[in-house]
Amino acid sequence: MKTYRVLFILFFAMAIALHSHAQETDDNPAKDDLLEMSLEELMNINITSASNVDESLSRAPATIIIITAKEIEERGYTEFYDVLNDLPGFDLSRAFGDDNYYLYARGYRKETSDQMLFMIDGIAMNHLYSNNMNLFGMYPLSNIQQVEVVYGPASAIYGPNAFAGVINIITKKEGNSTVSMHYGDNNTLIADMNYNKKINDVNISFTGRFYDSDGYDFSNRTSALDARLFNDTTLWGPFANTGFTGYQSPINSHFLSGSMNYKGLTLGFINFLYESGYGAEWPGDKVLNAESWGFDEMTYFAKYEAKLKVPSATNPINSKTLLKYRQSGHPSNSLFLERYSGGVDASYWQTTNQSVSFFQDFSYTHDRLFSVNAGIKYDRRILQGQYNENYGPFFPSDSMVSYPFPELPNREITQHNHFMMQDYGAYAQLKLTPIEQLDIITGLRYDKNSIFGDVLNPRLGMVYEPIDGLVSKIFYGQAYLEPTARILYGGWQGSLSNVDLKPERIRTYEASVAYAKGKFSNSINAFYNQGYDVIAGAENVGERRMMGVEYAGKVYMNDPVSFIHRLRADLYVSYINSEENRDDGEGWNPTGNMAPIKIKAIITANFTKDLSLSLQNRWIDEIETVESNPIDKIDAYFVTDAFLAYNNIGVEGLSVGVKVYNVFDTEYFHPGYRDASAGENFVFDANGQLDEFASGSQGWYNSRLPQPLRTFMLNVRLTF
Numbered sequence: 052m053k054t055y056r057v058l059f060i061l062f063f064a065m066a067i068a069l070h071s072h073a074q075e076t077d078d079n080p081a082k083d084d085l086l087e088m089s090l091e092e093l094m095n096i097n098i099t100s101a102s103n104v105d106e107s108l109s110r111a112p113a114t115i116i117i118i119t120a121k122e123i124e125e126r127g128y129t130e131f132y133d134v135l136n137d138l139p140g141f142d143l144s145r146a147f148g149d150d151n152y153y154l155y156a157r158g159y160r161k162e163t164s165d166q167m168l169f170m171i172d173g174i175a176m177n178h179l180y181s182n183n184m185n186l187f188g189m190y191p192l193s194n195i196q197q198v199e200v201v202y203g204p205a206s207a208i209y210g211p212n213a214f215a216g217v218i219n220i221i222t223k224k225e226g227n228s229t230v231s232m233h234y235g236d237n238n239t240l241i242a243d244m245n246y247n248k249k250i251n252d253v254n255i256s257f258t259g260r261f262y263d264s265d266g267y268d269f270s271n272r273t274s275a276l277d278a279r280l281f282n283d284t285t286l287w288g289p290f291a292n293t294g295f296t297g298y299q300s301p302i303n304s305h306f307l308s309g310s311m312n313y314k315g316l317t318l319g320f321i322n323f324l325y326e327s328g329y330g331a332e333w334p335g336d337k338v339l340n341a342e343s344w345g346f347d348e349m350t351y352f353a354k355y356e357a358k359l360k361v362p363s364a365t366n367p368i369n370s371k372t373l374l375k376y377r378q379s380g381h382p383s384n385s386l387f388l389e390r391y392s393g394g395v396d397a398s399y400w401q402t403t404n405q406s407v408s409f410f411q412d413f414s415y416t417h418d419r420l421f422s423v424n425a426g427i428k429y430d431r432r433i434l435q436g437q438y439n440e441n442y443g444p445f446f447p448s449d450s451m452v453s454y455p456f457p458e459l460p461n462r463e464i465t466q467h468n469h470f471m472m473q474d475y476g477a478y479a480q481l482k483l484t485p486i487e488q489l490d491i492i493t494g495l496r497y498d499k500n501s502i503f504g505d506v507l508n509p510r511l512g513m514v515y516e517p518i519d520g521l522v523s524k525i526f527y528g529q530a531y532l533e534p535t536a537r538i539l540y541g542g543w544q545g546s547l548s549n550v551d552l553k554p555e556r557i558r559t560y561e562a563s564v565a566y567a568k569g570k571f572s573n574s575i576n577a578f579y580n581q582g583y584d585v586i587a588g589a590e591n592v593g594e595r596r597m598m599g600v601e602y603a604g605k606v607y608m609n610d611p612v613s614f615i616h617r618l619r620a621d622l623y624v625s626y627i628n629s630e631e632n633r634d635d636g637e638g639w640n641p642t643g644n645m646a647p648i649k650i651k652a653i654i655t656a657n658f659t660k661d662l663s664l665s666l667q668n669r670w671i672d673e674i675e676t677v678e679s680n681p682i683d684k685i686d687a688y689f690v691t692d693a694f695l696a697y698n699n700i701g702v703e704g705l706s707v708g709v710k711v712y713n714v715f716d717t718e719y720f721h722p723g724y725r726d727a728s729a730g731e732n733f734v735f736d737a738n739g740q741l742d743e744f745a746s747g748s749q750g751w752y753n754s755r756l757p758q759p760l761r762t763f764m765l766n767v768r769l770t771f
Contacts, residue, residue: 093108094107094109094520095107095109096117098111098115098117099173099199099219100115100170100173100199100201100217100219101113101199101201101205101208101217102424102492102494103209103412104369104412104414109514110490110514110516110522111514112490112492112512112514113201113202113512113524113526114201114203114524114563114576114601115199115200115201115202116138116139116603117197117198117199117200118134118197118198118200119197120196120197120223123192123195124696124706124768125655125696126667127694127710127766128192129192129233129241129710129764129766130187130189130190130192130241130262131187131188131190131192132145132151132187132188133692134192136669137621137651138200138651139603139623139624139651140157140601141154141156142154142155142158142645142646143155143721144644144721144722144756145756146329146723146724146753146756147269147300147302147327147330148327148328148329148330148331148333148340148344149327149329149332149344150183150185150724151327152187153724154167154184155644156202156215156216157202157215157580157599157627158580158597158599158627158628158629158642158645159214159215159580160677162587162588162725163181163183163535163537163538163725164181164183164532164534165177165182165183165184166212166214166215166532167184167214167215167216168205168209168212168217168218169184169186169187169217169218169219170217170219171219171220171222171321172219172220172221172222173373174321174350174373174375175209175212176321176350177212178346178348179379179380179404179405179434179536180379180380180381180404180434180435180535180536180541182212182533182535183346184218186306186323186325186348188262188302188304188327189262189304189305189306189323190260191244191245191258191259192243193229193231193245193768194223194245194258194308195220195222196221196223197221198218198219199218199221200216200217200218200219201216201217202215202578203215203526203528203559203561204216204508204530204557204558204559205530206496206508206528206529206530207480207495207496207508207509207510207528207529207530208478208480208494208496208510210428210478210496210498211474211498211500211531211532211554212532212533214530214531214532214555215530215557223245223247225247228247228248228770228771229243229245230243230244230768230769230771231767232768233764233766233767234764234765235762235763236762236763236764237264237265237268237762239262239265240261240262240263241262241263242259242260242261243259243260244258244259244260245258246258252313252314253311253312254312255309256309256311256312257309258307258309259306260304261304261305262303262304262305263302263303264301264302265301266299266300266301266327266330267330267759269298269757270298272331272718272757273331273731273753273755273757274731274732274733275334275336275730275733275748275753276298276334276757277335277733278297278298279735279739279740279741280336280733280741281297281298281335281339281340281341282296282297283741285448285740285741286336286390286395286740286741287388287390287395288395288446288447288448289395289448289452289453289454290339290388290454292453293453293454294341295341296339296341297341298335298341299328299341300328300329300330300341301327301328301341302327302328303343304324304325304326304327305324306321306322306323307322308321308322316353316354316355317352317353317354317355318352318353319352319353319354320350320351320352321348321349321350322348322349323346323347323348324345324346324347324348324382325345325346325347326344326345327345328340328341328342328343328344329342329344330756331753331756331757332723332724332752332753333729333751333752334729334748334753336390336733336741336743336747336748337390337729338387338388338389341388342386342397343384343386344381344385344387344400345382345384345385346380347378347379347381348377349379350375350377350378351376352373352374352375352376353373353374355371355372356369356371357370358370364417365418366415366416366418368414368415369414369415370411370413371410371411371412371413372412373408373410373411374407374408374409374410375406375407375408376405376408377404377405377406377408378404378405379406380402380403381400381401382401382462383399383401383439383459383461384399384459385399385400386398387399390448393447393448394446394447394448395445395446395448396443397442397443397454397456398440398441398442398443398457399440399441399456399458399460400460401438401439401440401459401460401461402435402439402541403435403462403463404432404434404536405432405433405464406430406431406432407430409428409429410426410427410428411427411428412424412426419484419487420483420484420485421481421482421483421484422481422484423479423481423482424480425477425479425480426478428474428476428477429473429475430473430474430476431472431473432471432472432473432474433464433469433470433471434469434470434471434472434536434540435536435540436470436540436541437468437541437548438541439460439462439468440460441457441460442457443455443457470540471501472500472501472502472536473500474498474499474500474501475498476496476497476499477496477497478496478497479494479495480492480493480494480495480510481493488515488516489513489514489515489516490512490513490514491512491513492512492513492526493510493511494510494511495507495508495510496508500533502539503533503534503553503554506531506554508528508531509527509528510527510528510529511526511527511528512524512525512526512528513525513526520567520568521564521565521566522565522566523563523565524561524562524563524564525562525563526561526562527559527561528558528559529556529557529559530559531555531556531557532556532557532586533554534552534554534586538552538588538589539552547588549590552586552589552590553584553591555582555585555586556582556583556584557580557581557582558580558581559578559579559580559581560578560580561576561577561578562578563576567605570606570607570608571605571606572603572605573602573603573604573605574602574603574604575601575602575603576600576601577599577600577601578597578598578599578601579596580595580596580597581594581595581596582594582595582596582597585631585633587633592631592633592634593631593633593634593635594631594632595629595631595632596630596631597627597628597642598627598628599625599626599627600625600626601624601626602622602623602624602625603621603623604621605619605621605622606618606620607619614658615656615658616658616659616660617656617657618656618657619654619656620653620654620655621651621653621654622650622651622652623649623650623652624649624650624651625648626648627646627647629641629642629645630642640678642677643675643676643678644674644727646671646672646674646687647672647673649671649672651667651668651669652666652667652668653666653668654668660698661698662696662697662698663696664694664695664696665694666691666692667691667692667694668690668691669690669691670688670689671688671719672687673685673687674722676722676723676727676754677722677726679728679750680722680723680726680727680728681728681749681754682727682730682731682754685722686720688717688719688720689717690715690717690719691713691714691715692711692714693711693714694711694766695708695709696708696709702769704769704770704771705767705768706767706768706770707765707766707767707768708765708766708767708768709763709764709765709766710763710766711763711764712759712762713758713759715761716760716761717760718757718760719757719758720755720757720758721755721758722755722756723752723753723754723755723756724752724756725752726750726752727750727754727755728749728750728751728752728754729748729750729751729752729753729754730748730749730750730754731754731755732746732747732749733746733748734746
């Protein structure tokens with residue numbers, strides 16, 4: 052029924068789009084400006100994420116990569132994971148389960164909290180309870196103007212949790228609208244819509260995405276995911292007749308957002324719900340993966356941007372004001388079916404969290420000599436302590452009675468199970484330009500948290516451009532990562548919390564050189580990071596250090612050969628060495644779960660103006676796993692994705708494409724989550740049932756996660 056509803060919405064939207072397209076083609080021509088830019092011009096496009104102020108990409112005090120809407124379209128990306136998977140510096144581990152995927156940034160391994168700040172137009176969207184970037188799983192690609200990825204600590208500007216960098220989605224607010232549909236294997240249907248309309252001085256934008264899928268079937272890809280485990284009635288007797296047995300992990304989600312802008316004032320909302328089975332995250336003798344875990348979010352915001360004229364000032368002061376209210380949590384129907392000590396039970400889990408935040412930022416540029424930006428922040432959060440958990444009865448696994456599921460927990464905010472956290476922050480950054488080719492940047496931020504106390508984070512940098520197109524940068528920064536509500540107060544048996552946790556701290560030293568001229572650009576950067584008070588599980592366990600080098604090369608060519616109209620190639624090569632010292636007397640050891648070398652090459656060829664082929668190639672080096680994982684290494688692998696598209700079919704703006712993931716049907720794996728200690732020591736008796744006396748999982752998290760074999764997706768898009 053959900054599929055038919057999504058199809059109806061999609062085709063209704065397409066009908067409106069076609070009608071609008073027929074009437075407005077002359078007034079709203081398709082724009083391809085970014086594609087026509089030279090590489091020098093692209094280096095100087097304006098970005099906002101490095102310093103929370105408009106500045107050119109080349110002179111921003113950070114290592115930054117921009118992904119444009121055109122690149123997303125030409126590469127046939129269907130979800131935000133595709134964008135991240137082709138970027139340097141990231142190791143991704145994906146179970147297609149409740150967290151969707153883990154992202155490790157520049158060698159810093161995540162356990163229960165993401166280390167990057169995820170924003171939409173400068174509005175932070177990390178989950179209030181877990182600080183995870185769960186929105187990635189359902190974010191609509193149709194409303195993206197560009198993605199700005201800032202590598203390295205950014206707490207000097209943004210305060211807590213901009214620990215390893217910032218991912219900021221800049222949305223489309225005017226111009227073309229887009230409706231798209233993606234349909235493929237596993238009954239996957241994605242409807243993605245973005246509508247923009249300008250009426251006099253009012254800009255209206257609305258975006259929606261609906262995602263419905265049976266999910267990938269990874270049964271039998273490892274012994275821990277053997278189909279017999281999920282159907283074994285001696286293991287799961289009480290659930291045998293409930294519909295939860297058998298390997299199944301469906302995904303259902305939606306995203307809706309809207310905004311209205313009038314002369315600098317923007318009012319808007321962001322709402323999403325992500326519900327998924329548990330994929331390949333858990334071994335089949337511990338957890339049934341067919342139940343659903345969810346994340347939900349409701350954000351309302353008001354922004355006001357203005358230019359303030361000051362007497363005797365050379366230029367006006369730019370002012371940005373943001374007020375937002377959030378509700379962020381886990382819906383009551385988040386269900387967990389587990390087996391331990393010879394019995395099974397079911398439990399529903401729920402959290403409700405709220406926040407009110409106020410930001411005021413100013414920026415001023417005095418001709419060429421200097422510019423300054425500064426701001427203040429107040430954030431008040433009501434965060435849940437322990438999960439609300441309603442457990443059903445504990446049944447012996449050989450009991451065949453129908454299972455009486457518990458009631459759903461309520462979503463009320465109760466005083467005894469919630470606590471208040473307040474953050475106050477203020478920052479200032481000064482950019483001096485003593486000569487035209489040189490920028491010197493210095494900044495400092497002060498934050499005061501009602502639980503963790505005072506924190507100071509400095510930023511120092513220098514950008515030097517001796518000749519046009521050649522830019523060198525050197526900078527130093529600090530950042531910190533707050534312990535989440537989940538690990539401060541949200542523990543339960545087997546995953547304890549710790550109210551005495553201290554924030555993680557990090558320092559980074561980075562230097563880079565980039566050169567762009569004509570058809571080619573090259574850049575190389577090296578960094579050294581030091582992490583302190585590292586949080587692992589629910590403990591501050593010691594230090595980490597990460598050293599790395601990243602290379603990025605780009606080529607833009609028109610008519611390189613007779614049968615190619617335009618060619619673009621992007622090459623990313625990264626090397627990382629990540630170690631940790633857990634204060635256990637064993638000294639420095641590899642952090643684990645990160646590939647030392649990653650090579651990513653994306654090639655897009657336009658054979659005609661409308662026919663294009665894009666190949667995304669990734670070679671990932673052998674991965675040494677964490678110490679608790681019985682499987683010591685994950686094999687190296689090479690994977691290619693392809694997207695063949697034809698644009699302007701019959702109607703200008705109508706495109707059809709075929710996306711092929713894993714073209715060569717490569718079997719490959721990612722490291723398991725957290726301790727990944729389950730192992731794969733599974734033995735079955737003559738009846739096909741698990742021999743528990745000889746085998747079974749050693750822990751709760753699978754040691755390796757199989758990734759999809761070759762899959763196909765049909766994409767239809769209309770831009771109007």
